[in-house]
Amino acid sequence: MTGLLVLALYVAAFFGSFVIAKQIFKSAFEKKGFNKLKTVTFGDESAITANRVASVVSVVTVFWLWVAFTNSTIPLPKFPGPFSGDMTFTYTAQLEDGTQDDATVTMRVYREDIQQTVDEEGNPGREPSPAEVELGDGFAKNDSLTVARYGFKVVNVWKNDEVSKKDGSTIVAINGQPIKPGEKISVDEGTLGLTDKGTPTFAPATGFRMARLYLPAPEVVFQRFIWLNKEGYQGFTLIEHTRYSLQRVLLGFLLGALVGVPIGYAMGLTGWARGWFDPIVEFMRPIPPLALIPLIIIWFGIGEVGKVVLLFLAALWIMIIAARSGVSGVAISKVHAAYSLGASKWQILSKVIVPNSLPDIFTGARVAMGVCWGTVVAAELVAANVGLGKMIVTASKFQLTDIIIVGIIVIGVIGFAIEVGMRALENWLIPWKGKV
Template identity: 80%
Template sequence: MTGILVLALYVGAFFGSYLILSRLLQRYFAREGFNKLKTVTFGDESAVKANRIASFLSVITVFFLWVAFTNSAIPLPKLPGPFDGDVTFTYTATLPDGATDDAEVTIRVFREDIQQTLDEDGNPGREPPAPEVEPGDGFAKNDSLTVARYGFKVIPVWNNDDVSKSDGSKITHLNGQPVEPGQKITIAEGTIGLTDKGTPTFEPKTGLRMARLYLPAPEVVLERFIRLNQEGYQGFTLWEHTRYSLQRVLLGFLFGALIGIPIGYAMGLTNWSRGWFDPIVEFMRPVPPLALIPLMIIWFGIGELSKVILLFLAALWIMIIAARSGVSGVAISKVHAAYSLGASKWQILSRVIVPNSLPEIFTGARVAMGVCWGTVVAAELVAAEVGLGKMIVVASKFQLTDIVLVGIILIGIIGFLIDVGVRALENWLVPWKGRV
């Protein structure tokens, strides 16, 4: 219930602050501009501008949720966390003749990432020792052991008992409750139960936070980001991984645009070009770039060329369709007006068709760039030695989730900055978009 309240608090704060700030900004800080001159704004995409306050709040909310669902040291509200500390429960061993004896099991639950930390001497951390307990009287002896948070432990209670499983000893009760093999009992600190063969087990309470293996805390990812820049990974620094991936994406996109845009114009302007290229484009467009990886290896080997060509093909068909759509979307009345004023075909192409098709081309460029970034991870699987995709894949094999997150966040940030750059270039080159 506490976790639901915290989550509801975050969601409520997000939407509440958004509504309040949006009202205040609209009333007191609205900027006069072209949008204010529009008489119809609902349904007109050009009249919709992103509210940067809302964007900021959105990012902050995601960060708060990231902290809330992890075991972060950042002092922000968090969802209920996993149990750590000492827990004790009793088990009852029963012999074939009906004799019974109770014994206690004391378990120390420690942080699951403690073995990944370094001590003062630079050595890997070690899990804490098991609690010291007296064996007690009777044929069932007290036990102690350790288990990591989010872990699971099968407890071999017969190792120090005076009787063994082969003597007919069975566990019949846990914390005084009768239990059968395969059953579990919930306690405040976690879950105790018996395996199908009757051996006691313990699983600590996990709460609603995620283990470091699945979602590291923000400060852990930041620490890994700094270390990757200083020490590198797989023989390359983070900057080198980023540079190679960015270089491949930009080269693939650039060649795709240089070849795709003229073909798209030709398809939109001439019957022969439309008939020649249309079957090829419509056949290749649904084929995912990942399906072409085997052909890239066979045809171009495992070097840089195969990766760039794969990204080129990922962008090519998108840019062809964007340019063709841009030409098809030019209002015929504008072409007629240009002809009536005596314009030549070249003037119509350069003064009417190209300017009016640029918005579609820029939209296609943004889509193509996103597809290229999504494909680069697979492209770098083709025997690459360096690249963000390669770094992510190798780190995932060793369950280094913090490195995986660093790569994903970096790809997202770079992709976002590229998209912002393309939009800024569009606003500069196509200031008439949505106005004519």
């Protein structure tokens, strides 16, 4: 249900931002003359440029949804949160002879993270005391308990009653409403019910916000980010975890490119090389790199060599196919024109084939870098002593969700930076892309 709400809100924000941007920046949406239009062609990313206003609104929307679904202190609109405070409910106990008596239970719902706080003297926070209540008359006695938000409490109402459950006392109604074992009653403060054995239960209302265990607030994640850079985790700081992951990716990718591009050129230029390597490439290409992890561990162990070899294989096939596609896509008319001008085979290779194949190679490089980045994190989940993947999998064992989210954000930011950097490098080195 929450997932559908998030999707609906994001779609609404998408169309809303379009309408707002269209009204504010009308000139960006005005139709230009035919001489200003550009036909979208395959491989020409300059045909469509990103609307930066939409990009900013998209990021802000995602951040707002993050805040709205958590118990964040950031002053932004939020969805209804969990119930906190005192609530009461009345239960009706019945004896074997049919005698009934009512008693009231006061539930004090407190913040689930209160025990993680410290007071002015540095002592850890404690679970708040139950509310003070009078026992009342009759064999059923009033009671008070505490329960954390997002928690669940089995209320043993017989612990201070004059007649226990063993003596034949049963609960037949809650808040005056008849109830049987296994049934539940919804109230504004949460859900009341009976277990299969007839013991009352209470689960506070959670609203649409998520507990810190499942989704920490942005400020909590930021504090953990600072802490990871200062104190570190598993013996390494966040920067060290990131550096190890990055150097593995770069080394594996460079080796894959150095081997893959020449093989791809050979496959695109000679029938013998195409016939020799094509079965191997087409056989290995569909195999996910992660499927090779057990074999890599057996051959090379869990050290750095094994991870680099895995990343090398992840990038190799992509770079081979990209280089082969780039060579095969060179227009034959350009080769004939060069021959007619007296160019040698080496000149055709260096002046015609290589420049025209570089766009495909860079596209493959971008894909390979993304695959390598995802592969190294997954490889570190299986076998590593340091790295972002290792940090995430270790934190998951102790339910440290804030560390997991920090790792995910760092992985995403670095992946985005790699993509932007590769695009910028491509635009700088291949200014003729889409123009010739």
